[in-house]
Amino acid sequence: QVQLVESGGGLVQAGGSLRLSCTVSGRTFSSYAMAWFRQVPGKEREFVAAISRSGRSTYYADSVKGRFTIARGNAKNTVYLQMNSLKPEDPAAYYCAARNTLGVLTTTNYDSWGQGTQVTVSS
Numbered sequence: 456q457v458q459l460v461e462s463g464g465g466l467v468q469a470g471g472s473l474r475l476s477c478t479v480s481g482r483t484f485s486s487y488a489m490a491w492f493r494q495v496p497g498k499e500r501e502f503v504a505a506i507s508r509s510g511r512s513t514y515y516a517d518s519v520k521g522r523f524t525i526a527r528g529n530a531k532n533t534v535y536l537q538m539n540s541l542k543p544e545d546p547a548a549y550y551c552a553a554r555n556t557l558g559v560l561t562t563t564n565y566d567s568w569g570q571g572t573q574v575t576v577s578s
Contacts, residue, residue, distance in 0.1 A: 457481040460570070461475060462572060467575070469541060471576075472537070472540075475551075476533055476535055478533050486555050489505065489534040491536045500563055508557065512558070542576065547574060548573050550568055552565035
């Protein structure tokens with residue numbers, strides 16, 4: 456397993472932008488498919504976006520498509536989530552996840568998780 460640390464959460468006005476980062480320890484970052492999930496209290500963790508090992512394949516939840524972008528910098532062992540046009544329904548704890556696998560996973564079947572970073576949107 457690897458260690459994941461998220462950062463970049465905070466308070467933003469509706470319509471604004473935030474960029475989340477997730478830094479992964481270890482030397483094999485390029486072997487891991489990465490994803491972002493989010494969760495609000497009392498609800499299940501929800502898939503947001505995923506990216507393949509190479510970065511050539513990405514997948515988004517319909518609720519964020521066209522507003523959020525996932526990207527990875529393999530040289531920096533970091534995956535990013537650029538969130539634009541934030542809406543009142545976007546606030547949640549955002550979690551980074553990693554799995555040593557080909558392809559892209561949209562379920563919670565990831566091996567390693569970060570502690571989460573909180574995103575709050577004011578109307």
